[in-house]
Structures are given as structure tokens and as C-alpha cells.
Amino acid sequence: MRWYPQRTMPNMDVINIQEKFGLFSDHWSPKRIGELNGQQILLAKIQGEFVFHKHDDEDELFMVMKGQLILELRDRTVVVNPGEFYTVPRGVEHKPTAKEETHLLLFEPLDTKHTGDVMADITVETYEEI
């Protein structure tokens, strides 16, 4: 039996995703809305271009709630529409981009770094819990 870390977030309520999206408006700054088994659930609003980066040890799931996510990989481009998700495997360079404002739900390990192996002006060190 594997061991999964205990939750540290105190929130034991039902979480309404749209309500949480209503609590922030900044782009490229994920907010933590849930935690389980050492993983975190983040919401993010994005528009424009992010930076190419990778996470050497973590797979990262992008679920689109609104808008359209264009995930540039080095060898191809993946388009993710509302109601769809895509998992970027560990070690794979990716650059999230969105033409219109796009709302994402992310699922990844708690210790995943925002811009992975890259440090940029856009990098957020600690995610706010909402």
C-alpha cells in the first residue's frame, strides 16, 4: 500500500467551481481550491502566452472550463476545448496559450512548481488558497 500525504487544507465543504472562479480575476496565477492524496486542484484564468517549461517529475492535467487552451509542445500543438482535458506527461516541454480568456482546472502534485524548470517574471512561488 502506497502512502499518500494527509490533507492540510481545512476546507471540508462542498466546493462550487464557478463560485471559486468569481473570487479572482488575475491571469496566470493559479489558486488552490482542493487537496487530496498529496495532489492539488487549482483554478487558473489565462490569456495570452505563457513560457515553455517542463516538470521533470510530475504529470499535469489541464481541464478547460471556458474558452480554449492551446498547448504548444515542441513537436505539435494540442487544442483543448470546454469539457475536455489533456495530461502533459512529466518531462514534456509545454507552453500554454489562450487567445480569449480561458478558465482552467489543473490537477497536479502539491509540490509542482508553477513554471517548472524555468524561472520567469510570470512565475508564482506560492499559490493562494481560496
Added chain:
Amino acid sequence: MRWYPQRTMPNMDVINIQEKFGLFSDHWSPKRIGELNGQQILLAKIQGEFVFHKHDDEDELFMVMKGQLILELRDRTVVVNPGEFYTVPRGVEHKPTAKEETHLLLFEPLDTKHTGDVMADITVETYEEI
């Protein structure tokens, strides 16, 4: 740095959640549609009453896509509507119930047992990948 298991599912495509729901109709039989970091994403259609059970070592997230999930706990009842999720912490007994057909997205560790500490007629041993 923690170590997260490699993915074993070969599917590297964009996953459309509604399309996946269209592929099955049986109740109380989760289907695996994704895997990352030793965790799995399941879809389930439920109606009626499940059995009380718990998972000693795994937290379990229930996201409602359609219908309404009534999660009976021993000390209270949690109601989860579309666009909402609730995380049942490890060790907490819960009994999922739905009056109308309800569509769920589940997030939990790969080795989580369907009915936890309980074996019932309804228990599914291995989840089909779709």
C-alpha cells in the same frame, strides 16, 4: 522530491468527458478515463443507493457533472450538485446515493478499492479503461 508512479495508460489524446460518458450506461461501475501521478480519473453513472464503506488510506473526490449526489456520512449528509465537488477524507464512512441518474467524475489513487473495506454484490474489482 516525492516520487510519483509513471503512467501506464497509453492514451495521449485530448479527452472529451461527455464523449466518454456516451460509451457506457451501466450504473455503479466506474470507467477509467485518465491516469497521472499514481492517481486515476474515473467516470461513473449512478442511481439508487450504494453501500456504506471507507478507504483507510485514500481521499476520494466526487465531482458532479449531471444530476445530484447525496453523500451520506455517519454524522451528516452532503449534497453535491453539478459544477461542485466534495472530497471524502480517508477513513470516513460514506454512502453515495442518487435519486435520478447522476454522472460523476472521480479522482483518487490508482489502487483505491471500489467499495473500500466492504465487499458487496455491487463491488467491481477492476475498472474498464475507456
